[in-house]
Amino acid sequence: MSGVDSVLVAGPESVDLSFSLAGRRALVTGGASGIGAAIVAAFAEKGAHVAVVDVKAEAAVAAAAALGPEHVGLEGDVTSPESVTAAVDAAVAHLGGLDIVVNCAGVALLDSAESLSPSAWSTTLAVNLTGTFLVSQAAGRVMLEAGHGRVINLASQAGTVAIDGHAAYSASKFGVIGLTKTLALEWGGRGVTANTISPTVVLTDLGRSAWDNDKGVKHQSEIPTGRFAVPGEIAAAAVFLASDAAAMVNGADLLVDGGFTIR
Numbered sequence: 001m002s003g004v005d006s007v008l009v010a011g012p013e014s015v016d017l018s019f020s021l022a023g024r025r026a027l028v029t030g031g032a033s034g035i036g037a038a039i040v041a042a043f044a045e046k047g048a049h050v051a052v053v054d055v056k057a058e059a060a061v062a063a064a065a066a067l068g069p070e071h072v073g074l075e076g077d078v079t080s081p082e083s084v085t086a087a088v089d090a091a092v093a094h095l096g097g098l099d100i101v102v103n104c105a106g107v108a109l110l111d112s113a114e115s116l117s118p119s120a121w122s123t124t125l126a127v128n129l130t131g132t133f134l135v136s137q138a139a140g141r142v143m144l145e146a147g148h149g150r151v152i153n154l155a156s157q158a159g160t161v162a163i164d165g166h167a168a169y170s171a172s173k174f175g176v177i178g179l180t181k182t183l184a185l186e187w188g189g190r191g192v193t194a195n196t197i198s199p200t201v202v203l204t205d206l207g208r209s210a211w212d213n214d215k216g217v218k219h220q221s222e223i224p225t226g227r228f229a230v231p232g233e234i235a236a237a238a239v240f241l242a243s244d245a246a247a248m249v250n251g252a253d254l255l256v257d258g259g260f261t262i263r
Contacts, residue, residue, distance in 0.1 A: 012247070019243040022047030025095035026242065027088065029078055029105035029135055032059035034204035035154065036104035038231030039238045044071065046239055048100065051091035055105070078105045078131025088138040100150045100242045101139035103132040103176075108210075113167040121168045128172035133179055136194070140183065143192045150242050151187075151194035153180045154234075157257040159198055173198075177253050184251030193250040197237045200257035201228040225258035 026043050030036035032054035040050050040063060049070045054060035057075035064073035072094040076087035092098050107127045109120040132153050143149025158166045159173030176196060183194035200223060201211050211219065211228065220228055237254050240246055255261055 012244075016244045019239050019245055020047055021100075021239065021242055024048040024099040024242070025051075025091075025097050026100035026102065027051040027053060027091045027098060027135075027139055028102040029053045029076060029131070031102075031104065032056055032063045032073075034104070034206060035199070035202055035231050035234050036102070037063060038235040039102055039104060040067070042232070042235035042239050043100070043242065044068075046243075048242075049095050051087075051095060053087050053091070053105075076105075078103075078135055079126045081134055084131075084134045084138050088135070088142065092142055097146060098139055098142045099146075099148065100152070101135060101143070102152045102154070102238060102242075103135050104154050105131055105135075106154060106172075108169050108206075110165045110169060111167075112165055116167055124168035124172050125175075128169070129175040129179070132176050136179070136183060140187060140192060144187060144190055147191040149192040150246075151180065151183055151192065152238055152241050153194070153196045155180070155196040155198040155253060157198055157200050157255065157261050159196070160253070160255065160261045180253075181251045188250045193247070195241050195246075195249055195251065196253045197234060197241070198253050198255045198257065198261075199229050199234050200260050202234055203228050203230050222263075223258040223260045224262070227258065229256055229258070 026048045028036050028040050031040045031052035040052050043050050044067045052060045052064045052073045053076035055077050061073035064071040074087045074090050077083040109124050136151050153176050155176045156173040158170045159177045180194045180196045237256050
């Protein structure tokens with residue numbers, strides 16, 4: 001076989017189906033509330049040590065303190081390169097390294113395309129897309145140097161299909177999926193995988209306040225499973241993607257949408 005490397009790369013002899021994260025070091029943005037808080041709790045339950053990063057510093061510190069001294073709460077504005085660098089550096093210093101990064105920080109500023117303000121557009125892209133890039137880049141450099149890691153980015157069903165009133169949000173989440181696939185291509189061969197999770201509406205406090213109305217009832221009826229998701233279901237997907245069992249999952253978009261996007 002001239003010029004072709006015919007040696008197959010061996011994979012693991014067995015797969016750990018316990019989904020343990022024991023001893024792993026994780027950083028979760030937007031980790032003080034909602035989906036981020038559910039992921040933080042699930043990671044801690046599975047044995048990970050977590051840096052809870054949130055723009056609300058007191059909430060981040062309180063969330064980490066409730067889990068124990070091996071965890072740390074940090075202030076972090078994902079739209080600021082300097083703030084991101086400081087948060088990642090502080091997480092690495094406290095945890096002794098970094099194995100997992102989850103980008104949950106996000107905003108949903110919704111309006112019709114003709115009425116959407118330039119500031120709402122800019123803020124949405126800055127937090128949801130640029131913030132995801134900045135954190136992935138800073139944490140990715142640490143993990144690439146170590147030769148192993150997981151990048152898990154929160155996208156949305158609105159990153160797969162168009163949803164009325166979601167012009168900026170959809171643009172940001174389509175962008176997150178494209179960004180993550182590029183990270184998967186560039187970093188997968190260097191020990192760092194990258195994937196997205198795309199939920200339907202999730203019944204966090206914010207989700208309930210936005211969708212507990214006639215519009216929500218209608219949207220719920222469009223989902224084949226007939227309901228919205230709960231935060232723990234998104235956290236379960238994140239645990240899987242962070243675990244050794246997902247070592248061959250790279251560049252995937254894991255839809256947790258009850259089948260909404262299959263129509």
